[in-house]
Amino acid sequence: MSETVKRNNPLFWLIDPLKSTANQADSNYRYSWSQMAWMLPMAIGVAGLVVSAVGWVTDSHSFYFSYLIGWAFCLSIAVGAYFFVIIQHLTKARWSVVIRRIPETLMWSFPLLAILGIPILLGMHDLYHWTHLELFDPASEQYDAVLAGKEAYLNTPFFLVRVAFYFIVWTFISFKLYTLSIRQDNDPDPSIPKLQRKYSAIGLGLGAVVTSFAAFDILMSLDPHWFSTIFGIYFFAGSFMTIMAVMILVSLTLQKNGMLKKEIKVDHYQDLGKFLFGFTVFWAYIAFSQYMLIWYGNLPEETVFFRHRMEHGWETFSAVLLVGHFIFPFIVLLGRWSKRLLPFLGAICVWMIAMQWFDMFWLIKPVMESEHASLGLYDISAWLGLFGVFAAAFMYRFSRHALVPQRDPRLHKSLTFTNS
Amino acid sequence: MLNQIASEVKATMGIYEAQEDQVYGVLAEFPHPGALLHAAEAVREAGYRHFDTHSPFPIHGMDKAMGLGNSIVGWITLGGGIAGLALATTLQWWIGEVAYPINISGKPFFAIEPSIPVMFELTVLLAGLSTVAGMFALNGLPRPYNPLFYSTNFLRVTDDAFFLHIAASDKMFKLSNTEKLLKDLGGKNIETIRDKGVED
Numbered sequence: 056m057s058e059t060v061k062r063n064n065p066l067f068w069l070i071d072p073l074k075s076t077a078n079q080a081d082s083n084y085r086y087s088w089s090q091m092a093w094m095l096p097m098a099i100g101v102a103g104l105v106v107s108a109v110g111w112v113t114d115s116h117s118f119y120f121s122y123l124i125g126w127a128f129c130l131s132i133a134v135g136a137y138f139f140v141i142i143q144h145l146t147k148a149r150w151s152v153v154i155r156r157i158p159e160t161l162m163w164s165f166p167l168l169a170i171l172g173i174p175i176l177l178g179m180h181d182l183y184h185w186t187h188l189e190l191f192d193p194a195s196e197q198y199d200a201v202l203a204g205k206e207a208y209l210n211t212p213f214f215l216v217r218v219a220f221y222f223i224v225w226t227f228i229s230f231k232l233y234t235l236s237i238r239q240d241n242d243p244d245p246s247i248p249k250l251q252r253k254y255s256a257i258g259l260g261l262g263a264v265v266t267s268f269a270a271f272d273i274l275m276s277l278d279p280h281w282f283s284t285i286f287g288i289y290f291f292a293g294s295f296m297t298i299m300a301v302m303i304l305v306s307l308t309l310q311k312n313g314m315l316k317k318e319i320k321v322d323h324y325q326d327l328g329k330f331l332f333g334f335t336v337f338w339a340y341i342a343f344s345q346y347m348l349i350w351y352g353n354l355p356e357e358t359v360f361f362r363h364r365m366e367h368g369w370e371t372f373s374a375v376l377l378v379g380h381f382i383f384p385f386i387v388l389l390g391r392w393s394k395r396l397l398p399f400l401g402a403i404c405v406w407m408i409a410m411q412w413f414d415m416f417w418l419i420k421p422v423m424e425s426e427h428a429s430l431g432l433y434d435i436s437a438w439l440g441l442f443g444v445f446a447a448a449f450m451y452r453f454s455r456h457a458l459v460p461q462r463d464p465r466l467h468k469s470l471t472f473t474n475s
Numbered sequence: 476m477l478n479q480i481a482s483e484v485k486a487t488m489g490i491y492e493a494q495e496d497q498v499y500g501v502l503a504e505f506p507h508p509g510a511l512l513h514a515a516e517a518v519r520e521a522g523y524r525h526f527d528t529h530s531p532f533p534i535h536g537m538d539k540a541m542g543l544g545n546s547i548v549g550w551i552t553l554g555g556g557i558a559g560l561a562l563a564t565t566l567q568w569w570i571g572e573v574a575y576p577i578n579i580s581g582k583p584f585f586a587i588e589p590s591i592p593v594m595f596e597l598t599v600l601l602a603g604l605s606t607v608a609g610m611f612a613l614n615g616l617p618r619p620y621n622p623l624f625y626s627t628n629f630l631r632v633t634d635d636a637f638f639l640h641i642a643a644s645d646k647m648f649k650l651s652n653t654e655k656l657l658k659d660l661g662g663k664n665i666e667t668i669r670d671k672g673v674e675d
Contacts, residue, residue, distance in 0.1 A: 343591060346588070347588055347589065347591065347592070350588045350589070351582075351588070351589055353580075389553075390549075391545065391549070473535065473536070
């Protein structure tokens with residue numbers, strides 16, 4: 056670590072591994088907003104978590120599922136940010152430099168998410184059916200030959216080791232890319248872009264495997280009899296779509312409060328909107344690929360996943376997901392106008408972020424009660440609680456450094472970018 | 476009336492008609508892309524609409540400078556896509572349900588689920604083909620004969636020269652005025668192009 060950036064006190068690493076460099080930021084790129092920017096989401100977050108805590112006490116089984124939904128939603132934003140930053144470095148992207156600090160800052164959410172994941176570990180017995188040891192015991196009445204065959208993989212110690220490994224990989228690559236970028240703000244060292252590409256290359260391959268397996272372990276194993284090899288890509292597709300919506304919304308919010316007024320142009324929004332559209336379609340493509348193969352194969356151990364989501368009221372939720380996550384955004388984002396009409400684009404982004412949560416809800420909640428479709432208060436409170444804390448940590452971290460990578464050699468290309 | 480509409484439509488494709496005395500238009504050379512961009516802007520502001528720019532490579536911002544607006548090719552793409560979707564749906568329904576109803580492992584004769592890949596592919600295929608076809612049509616391509624080829628200087632357009640051409644069919648066109656405008660904008664090697672027909 057060079058002289059130009061100082062590491063933060065380890066106690067604050069959850070928030071930011073580096074000391075604030077806000078004072079060294081160019082005046083155009085300085086954060087100039089009140090503390091409300093992070094205090095407000097924090098207040099919402101704490102309120103949501105307090106309400107959820109009541110749910111934990113009264114109905115812990117249901118609480119764990121609600122909590123996992125909100126947590127998986129936040130994780131998907133961090134995963135999306137991780138891949139977005141990596142791809143920008145590897146392709147030496149010029150257009151996106153001006154908004155890259157947003158996903159770079161979001162990347163450093165993994166340590167916080169690891170801490171926020173503790174309640175899930177406490178609730179593993181409720182969430183994950185395969186944690187019930189009697190399933191593996193041939194003498195027991197609950198003995199399940201299929202799951203017993205999966206015991207070598209689906210067992211608690213190995214699960215914990217794997218999840219720890221995923222977080223170590225995500226955190227390590229994020230740490231490297233985040234600190235290199237902040238260091239570059241005030242350090243003319245010409246080797247930085249090369250180092251960013253190097254860690255991105257490592258992070259891309261490793262991240263693809265880790266994210267895929269994380270989706271298998273954390274989400275797919277909720278239904279341990281069922282399996283789908285495309286499931287990791289399904290999770291990635293939603294994540295990558297969501298990070299676009301988040302970047303658009305953060306940019307709009309910053310501009311509304313007088314920051315980066317000239318730097319982020321409608322052309323940047325249009326390109327982010329194209330990505331948003333593209334990955335909405337990609338999500339549908341992957342979701343349908345999974346659905347069609349299961350439909351055509353018609354094997355009971357595979358169709359059970361959709362059976363649980365097409366009966367007892369869940370068919371309404373499935374329909375909402377299809378229309379809200381694909382058909383509606385496909386139609387409105389198809390044209391050029393909607394990606395350049397910023398208030399409209401912002402509204403679509405809010406909708407898509409809600410849909411990403413709904414997708415997580417649709418994956419997780421039917422596991423808990425496939426016989427009875429319901430969306431409860433605690434589902435919402437756990438979501439708002441976790442998302443509030445997540446957003447507050449992001450905004451606070453974001454305020455501590457320059458708003459754009461101000462010494463990035465490609466920044467001027469991004470500032471003069473046009474796409475017409 | 477119809478002839479006038481036809482010639483206006485052709486003018487949007489860059490195909491202009493020669494006026495009296497076979498005068499097709501005025502061609503001027505500009506020293507660099509920036510000068511061409513500036514000239515295009517000035518010519519448009521002067522009120523000309525039938526003009527075109529020629530350069531060895533695409534110049535950023537030229538569509539804006541020329542006032543071209545947004546291309547309608549996207550609508551052609553949409554039309555092609557919808558046609559592809561309709562074709563794929565009808566074709567699969569007709570084959571499966573009407574012409575050759577065969578029971579394959581108890582699956583329905585026609586169902587939307589296994590038909591979607593073909594619907595998707597044909598949508599993309601026809602959308603793509605109609606985009607290319609639409610682009611060619613809107614640009615008036617292919618166009619093997621162009622009166623500008625009578626200018627020997629114009630041959631350098633694929634090498635190192637930047638040209639602006641104002642067509643005689645423009646309402647504003649007046650040989651002396653137009654030549655003066657191009658001269659004032661810094662145009663070099665200004666020549667009047669005559670459409671001599673096919674004979675050489």
